[in-house]
Amino acid sequence: MSLKFTLQKKLILGFSVVAGICALIGLVGWYGLSQLRGNVRQLGTEEVPALRQILTLKGALQEIKASEQALLNPALSIDRRNEEYANINRVLHDAGNAIETYRASGNLNESTGEFGGFLNTWKDLQADVDLFLQLSAKIDALRIENPQKLEAQLEGYLGEYKTWAAESVKSVLEQTPFEGNLDPEQSSFVQWLGGLQVENPQVQEAVKHLQYQIKEVYRAVGTISDFLEIDESELAKDVYIAEVLPSIESIQQYVANVKTPINEALALYDELVRHGQDVTVGLLAAAEIKLDSIVQATENSVAQSVEAGEGLARSMIWLVAIALLVGVAVAVVLGLSIARSIARPLAKTVAMLNALERGHLDQRLQLVRDDEIGDMARTMDAFAESLQNEIVAALQKLAHGDITFSITPRDERDLIRGAIKTLGEDLNEILGQVKLAGEQIASGSAQVSDSSQSLSQGATESASSLEQITSSMSQMASQTKLNAENASLASQLATQAKQAAEGGNSQMVEMVEAMGEINASSQSISKIIKTIDEIAFQTNLLALNAAVEAARAGQHGKGFAVVAEEVRNLAARSAKAAQETAELIEGSVKKVATGSQIANKTADSLDEIVKGISKVTDLVAEIAAASNEQAQGIAQVNVGLTQIDQVTQQNTANSEESASAAEELSSQANHLQDILARFKLKNGSNLIKLSGSQSLPAVAMDPLSFGDDDTQDGWGE
Template sequence: MNLANLNIGKKIYLVTGILILIFTASSFWLYGQYRDQLYEGSREQLVAAVDTAWGIIDHYSRSVGEDLSRSEAQMLAKSAIRALRFGNGSYFWINDTTPKIVMHPIKPQLEGKDMSAVKDPNGVYLFKEMVNVTAKDGAGFVEYQWAKPGHDKPVDKLSYVRRHPDWGWIVGAGVYLDDIQSRIAAAFWSVIGVLGFSLLVSAALVWFLARHVSHPLHQTVEMIEEMEKGHLDRRLNMDRKDEMGRMARAMDAFADSLQNEVVASLQRLATGDLTFSIEPRDSQDVVRGALQKLEQDLNRVMLDIQSSGEQIAAGASQVSDSSQSLSQGATESAASLEEISASMNEMSSQTRQNAENADQANRLSDEAQAAAEKGNQQMQEMVSAMGEIADAGQNISKIIKVIDEIAFQTNLLALNAAVEAARAGQHGKGFAVVAEEVRNLAARSARAARETAELIEGSVDLTERGSHIAGQTAEALGKIVDGVTKVSNLVSEIAAASNEQAQGIAQVNQGLAQIDQVTQQNTANAEEGAAASEELSSQAAQLHNMLSRFKLKQHAMTAAPSTIPAAAPPRPPQPAAGNGNWGGGSAAPRGEEMIALNDDEFGRY
C-alpha cells in the first residue's frame, strides 16, 4: 500500500488508528508491569515475613544453655510465632524434616501429625516439597493448593519456607493467589473500560474532522478533474470563511477567467482571427502574458511567412536545376567507382591467396627446420653413444688382459702342482690328474681370451669408424638446419609482406566502398532535392492560399503582400569544377566517416 495514493480522510483514519494502537499497547504494557509488580511484591512480603519468624527461632536457639533449656526455648519460640501475623491476617506454621507439624495456629489438631502423605488436588506432596526445597538451598518457594480459613474448596497458594539448621525446624508462610488475581482482574477491566471510552470518543472526533476536511477537498478535486477535461461550467459556490472557502472562491474565479478570457481568445484564434487583445493582470500573470505574446508573435510570424513565400517560390526552381545536374554527375561517378571496386576486389583476392600460400610455405619450412634440428640432435646422441661403446671396448680389453694373466698364473700353478705330484709318487697321482685338468682349463681360458680380445679390437675399430661417419653426418645436418632456418626466415618475411599487402588492399576497398556509398547517397539526395524543390514551388502557392484565411491586425495587413510574384526563370545547369574526384561529383557530406588514403603508405608493400 502506497501512503501517497490514499485520500486525506483515509490518511486521518490511518494516523488515528496508529495512535490508538500505540495507546492500547502502552496501556497493556503498564497493565503487565502492574501484574508483575503485584506478584513480585507478594514474594518479597513472604520472604520478609518468614525471615522475621526465622529470626525469632534463631534468637531462642541462641538462648539455649544460658537462661533457658532447649524445650523451654522451643516453647517460647512456638508461642511467639503462633501469635505472629502479617498482611491481611496471614499466619506462620512450623514443621520439621520428618515432616511433622510442630506448630499450626489455625489447625492445632495437626500438631505432631505426620504430613508426608498429604497432597493437594493436583497430586503435589507439599510438605515433602518443602523439605526438599530447604534441603538444597535452605529456603525456597512452593506452589500448591490449600483451603482458605472459612472455606472448604482449595485455592492456589504460594508459600515461602526456611529451615533452621540447629533445630531442624522449617518455618513457612503463604499468600492465597486468588486475592492477587482478583486485584489483577479489577485492574484489567479498568484498563479495558478506559480504552473503550477513549476509542469511542476518538472515533467520533476523527470521523467529524475527516468529513469536515475531506468532503470540500473531494468537491474541489472533482472540479479540477472536470477542468482538466476541458469542462469549465462547474462552480463550487462554498459559503465558508476558512481556508476551504478561500480555496473554493479562488477556484471559481480561476474557472471564470479561463472560460471568459483564455478560452474565448483561443476560440477566436482557432477561426483565424488574430485581432483579439489580452491585458495581463500584472507582470507575474504568466497565462495572460503568454496569450498576449502569442497574439503578437502570431501577427508578426504570419507577416514574415507571407513575405517569405515569394522567396521560397523563386529559389525552388534554382534548386531543382542544380539538383538535376548534381544527380547526373553523381550517377557517372558511381559507375566509375563500381568498375574500380571490382578491379580492387580481384587484386585483393589474388593477394590474399598469395598470403595464404606464403603462410603455408612458412609452416612447412618451420616443420622441416624442426625435423632437421631433431635429426641433428639424434645424430649427436648417436656420436656420443659410439664414443661410449668405444670406451666400453677399451675397458673390456683391459679385463681380457687380466683374464689372460690369470690363465697364465693358473698354468704356472698347475705345472708346480704336477711337479709336486711327481715327487709324491704313488700318493700324488690323483693330485697330478687334477693339476693336468687345471692346466688344460687355463690353456683354454687363455685361448678364449685371445680370441675375445681380437673380436673386441675389431669392434673398437668399427666403432671409431662409425663415430667418424656420424660426426660427418652431424656436420652435414647442421648445415642443412642453417639453410632451412634461412629459408624459413625468408618465407616468414614474404608471408608478412603478403599479409600487409592484403591489409592495405582491404583498406583501399573499404575506402572505395565508403566513397561509393557517399556517391550513391549524393545521387539519391540530388534526386530527392529536385523532387522536393518542385513540390516546394507548388506548396508555396498553397501556403499563400492558406495564409489568406487569417485576419491580422491593421498594421500587419498593410505590410502583407497581396500576391506572390512570378518565379524567376530556371537557370541553365553549370558543369561542376573538377577537383580530382571520379566523375567530378561533390565532396562527401561532413557526417560521413572517411578513411584517409595516402599513396606513400603503399611503398612498403
C-alpha cells in the first residue's frame, strides 16, 4: 500500500523544518546571552552603580560650591539664602547616602586607599561647610539684606543732607534768608528713610528718630529764615544754637546707630569670603582630585568588562549568522518546492474557471495527483462535463423553442438543475395559457370592433341633431340678451329722469325758502330805513337849534350857523333818500310775495311729476330684471347644450378610437398566435382552440412564472 503524501503533510513537513531551524538559532542565541549575562551583571550590580555614586559625589561638590558662591552674594534675599541652606543640607544628605551605597557595592577601588583619602577630605569639608553656615547664619541674624547697597545709599543721601545743612549754616553766618528747600517731605534723604525696608530692630529705631530730627532741623531752619527776613539775626542765632545744633548731633548719633549693624554684616561677609577662598576652595579641589582618580579606575574596569562582552558578542553573532543563513536556504528550497506544487495546478484551475466564466466548456484539467489538489481537479472536470451535457443541452433546446426537455436534480439542494426543471415546467404551462388567451383576445377584439363602429355612427347622428338645437338656442339667447339690455337702458333713463325731477323739486323748495328770507330781509331793511328817517328828523331839529344859538351869538356864531345850515341840508337829503328807499323796498316785498306763491305752485307740480316718474322707473326695473333672468336661464341652457355637444363629440371620437384599437388588438392577437406557434410544448395535442364566448381556465402560477396575479386576472376577465 503506497503512502498518500497529501498537501497537508507537505505543509506540516515544511513548517516543521523551518521551526527546527528557528529552534537551532534560538539555542545559539541563548548560549551567547547566558555568557553575556555574567558580564552585564557585574557591570550592572558593581561597577556601574559604584561609578554612579562617585558621579553623585562629584555633583554634590559642585552644588556645594555653587550654593556657597551664591551665599557670598550680599544682594541675595533672605528667601533665596534659605533655599541655598536647604540645598546644601540636601546635598550633604545625598552624598552620605552615596558613600554608604559605594561601600556596600564591594568595589575593589576602595582597597587602593583612594576612597579612604576621599573620606578624610570629605570629613574636613563637612566641618568647613558647618563653619561656613554658622558665619552665614550670623549675617542672617542681623536681618540686613544687601548691606553694601544699603551703606552706599545711606552715604549718598547723607551727603545730600550735609550739603543742604551747610547751605543753611552759611545763611545763618551771612545773616541772609535761606533760599533752599524748607519742606522736609521734598528731601530725598527723608523720602529714602520713609521707604526704607529693613528688619533689623536697631536700624528701624534709628531710622524713626532720624526722620523726626531731620524734620525738626527743617522746621528750625524755616524759623531762622523767617527771622532773617525781618532782620532779627539775634533771634535766628538763638534758634540755631538752641534747636539746630542739638538736632545735628542727634542725627549724627542715629546715623552711627544705623551704620553699626551694617558694618557688622559687611565684616562677616569679608570673613566669609576669606574663609571660602582660603579653606573651602582647597578642600573642594582635593576632594575632586581624589574622586577623579576613583572614576578613572572604575572606568578602566568597566572598559575591560565591555571589551570581554564585545568579544563574546562577536562570536555569537557569527554563530547566529551561519545558522540563520543555513535556515534561510533550507526554508527557501522547501518553500519553492511546495509553492510550485501548489501554484501550477492552481494556475490551470484559474484558467479553466476563466474559460467557464466566458462560456467555454471544452477545457479540462486532467491532473493525476493523490493530494487535495488532485481531488479538486477531478471535481472540476466532472462539473464541466455535467454543465456541458445537462445544463447547456437543456438551455440550447430552450433557445430553439423546444420546451420538451427534461432534467433530474441530483438532490434537493441541487439549485441549478432544480431551477431549470421548474423553468421548463412553468414555461410549458405559461405558454399554453398564453396561446389560449391570444385566441380568446382575437375573438373578443372582433366583437368590440363591430360594437364600436355602431356606437360611433349613432354618436355622429346625435351630435348633428344636437348641433342644430344648440344653434337655435344661441339665436334665442342673443335676442333675449338684447331685450334685457334695452330694458336695462330704459330703466337707467327713467332713473336719471326721476333724479333730475327730484333735483328740480328740491331746488324749487330752496328758491321758495330764499324768497321768504328775502321778504324777511326787506322788512328788516324797512325798519332800518325808518330809523334813519327818525335820525334825519332829529338831526334837522338839532341843526335848527344850532342855527338859533348861532343867531344869538351874533358875529361870533356866523361860522357855526353855516355849519348848522349844511347839517340841515344833509338831514333833509337823508330823509328824502330814506323815503325813496322805503318805497322801493315795499314794491320788492310785494313782488317777492307774488313770486313765492308762483314757486309754491311750481313745486307742487314737480312733486306730482316725480311721483309719476318713480312709478315708471319701478315698472321698467321689473321688466329689466325679468329680462335678465330670462337671458341667464337661456344662457345656462345654451351652456348645457354645449357641454352635451362636447360629450357627444368626445363619445364619437372615443368610439372611433375604440374601433381602431379593437382592430389593432385583433391584429396583435393574430401576431401573438404566430409567435407562439414556434414553441414546441409538452402534451401539445391537449390544447383546444377556444371560441370567443369561452372563458380561460384558472392558471396556477408559481414564483418562477412570467407575470403576476393582476395580469392573470385581467386575462380572465
